Amino acid sequence: MNPLELPELRAHISRYISPSTASICARVSKDWSKDFAPQVWHTLDFQMFDNKDAPDVKVFNKYGHHIRVVKHLQTAFKMSLLQSSSVSNLESLDLIMDSSEDCARYASFVLAHNHACLKSVGIIGSFQAGERMIAYSFSHIVGLGLGVPIFSRLTHMQLHGLGMVRETFSCMLADCPVLEHLEIHDTIMIDGVISHIHQTPSVKTLCADLRQVFYMDPDDVTQVPLLAHFPNLKKYDTGSFEHLEPFTTYEMMQYYVDKFSPQVMSLRALSTASHGLLMEVFKDLTEICVSYENVYFPDIFHHYETLQVVRMYKKSEDCYERDSYFDLEDIRAEEGAMVHVMAYRCHGLKVLDMPLHIADIRGPEVLPWGCAGLEELHMRFMSLDTPEKINHTLQMWVERRKLIPSAVGDTDSSQGRVQINGWGTQIRAFSKESEPIEERVVRHLLRFRNLRKVWLGTTTWTA
Template sequence: MQLSPDNRSNNPLDLTKIRVRVSSFLGREDHLSCIRVCRDWFQDFAPLVWHTIDFQKHAAAFAKVTPEVLDKYGGFISQTLNISELGHIQALQHVKVNSIAATTIYLLGNGLYRSMLSDLLRRSHGSITSLTFWCSALQSRMFRGDCYYYVDVSDIFAPFPSSTDPRSNASLGTRLKSLSLTHICLTREGFSSILQYSPLLDELTLERVTVTHHKPGIPLYTGSALRYLSANFAQVWCNDSVDPSEPCLLLHFPLLEKWHLTTLAQLCNRKIDLETLDFSSWCPLLKTITFGSDDTDAMSALLLNSFKDLQSCTLSAKTLAMSTALGLVSHLDSLTTIRITDEAQEATSMQMLSVIVKLCHNLQVLSFESLVCDVEAVEKIRWGCKDLIELRMRFKGLDKPQDIDGCLRKMCVMRRTGGIVVTRPMDMGTISVRVVQHLLQFKKLRTVWLGPKITTSPPPSLDQ
């Protein structure tokens, strides 16, 4: 019997949201079976089967896929990972493979490979949002003492004309939001073109990338909407070894908000006075910094001189010293988030922690998961950051999951009762109760982490 439109709309098996939820519990073989049920199920489950093609895992199987199969399923391919051989490009050579959203590509010097790669990117030019290009040192050429792969920007990033096939979406324009380059060399004009032709670019990762040969006669694009940058200090500040007077790369990113400084190493042939740098002139919105370096002196100098009104800072416990603590305190009026990573030395870390929490009165998030604190030492600190919303730290004697869970439950009970201790007299003065009493001073606290995999978010009503 054929269902009427009204009856069909009330059939729960035809609700896409339900099928999507069910699909999360199914494996690939089950998805393949669901595809064959009916046309609606095909539309819901086929994208799950064909969404990702990882050539490290699926190269042999995908090479056997016929053009007829790609004509039916090629449009569902959204992610292609680890493209590294000519055969991988040839396997994707079909007009229906034109909706790739994310791809990672290993660059080769082979001319045919480059040409077919350009065809693939042109076909998906209107759908690609994430691009990762990388090259190993063995495959790249030597460039001034290091290894890089020369990128022809005009082939890959320039706006493409409409395809000869009417089904292609190549004329829709770039949608690139995330770009990652490793072992790449390109000209300053080419780098500027990448940004200009990628108006939606939000994230940029540069690893061992050289941007060189800047000429004053070529205008640099300074209208990028980029908000997140991951790159080391040298390749951003002094990238061009040909022209020491070249402008800093940061001038391209006036809307930059977050910078992951992977290393702070400077070029061996050029020393930069870190005490005179001011990043705010290029990036006035830069308020979040993540340090991936152990260079305490360089980090301290940058914190004190180069950043203005930081709001969030992440750094390694290995760099905790009086100089870095003073660097953080120099932003005490604006700093709301501090995250400390890696293993910490208890004595030094506690001393620096006491300085930070006493003076940084606007802190809302404090994460110090690597340090195991003595509750007595914590109680002696005069905490000035009373508006903490999230706190992540550990305490000696409170390491078992059941003890941590009991402590958090006790905190919730005491907050409901206005801080009145509801416990047995024999438990007074225990680590658990002392930790709870310490946490109760933070009236706005919502997230507490006291150990691995134990997190709680007390409801707002507990503060009232």
């Protein structure tokens, strides 16, 4: 018997193949179609075809129940294709709206028909510069008057390029009892007459630029900031918004944060505004993600007692996972000592993620890092500049790590050494310059008992 004749085996295989391969398999027979069709139809991206190439309504009637993710759904015609009763299991939906009544009506139907499964929704306006969706159209979209709790299971929402009265936004939040992540960009909210600013305690993460949060309506400087809706906010991402003035002041932002969202512990600010936010607005942060080019290192020390995660990038560029060495000049090389001082002072640091920094190993040899509980390190080291050197270093670290599974690193900066219990020896922090760079970096890595993930310029190794 051919093993592929077993439905259980085909179903298992379907989880690990690409949609294009699954599409070929689904054409083999009716039995194969049953097992591979869910993979083929799991994600539907309407950007891949125009109105003429869109699947027929009959196709949606037959396979619509397999669809879980819909991307770039725009134009009333394409939305009308999802009016089939078979399309009722969507978990993620991206709507690109125009201001037509048909578009709003079809969008409302799709949302209402999938409300029991929807966990993520993006509503994006496709308008000319300066235009926004009018309030009554948005009211149709969020389901006012439909009698169906459209967003009752929603955990993630994105709003972009829209316009609405604050009352509509507040009502929408009231319909999102389990919303956790909210992303808002280029959206104007006009206060108008608002009876109640609904608070959504479930929202833990907010991604919106400073003007969006603190100055939503350019014509109304007295408007209550967006933070008023989120009393339990833990993470705030400012995006890449560069200019603060004349919208508000850091002093006023601090007042609003303390009043409405005092529990913020994580800040992501990849802009020049990070200096004022770290120094004047937020207190006792546990996680910081800032731009490596713009960061002012003393700002980090302002949170040294509570800091656990530090990430520094070049905007949103991903610098990881490559076969060749990540060869890029360190534009902040002259301030390298500040990085070692940060690692020395922040005793609670668990993640140090700085792929753009090239560290001098002499720094931690002279001033051993105080973050004994370090778990992840992403950083390059001087002279460790080829894939061969990096891989050799990480291989030695992994092998020696296995020999001391119970090691506990206790940094003694006054004596210039590290005592590792369970290894039965002392490792001198001051090594000879002539010693191979690989040995010196391995010695540094072995100081941290909890260190499990290391990136030194190529790929991430896990111990």
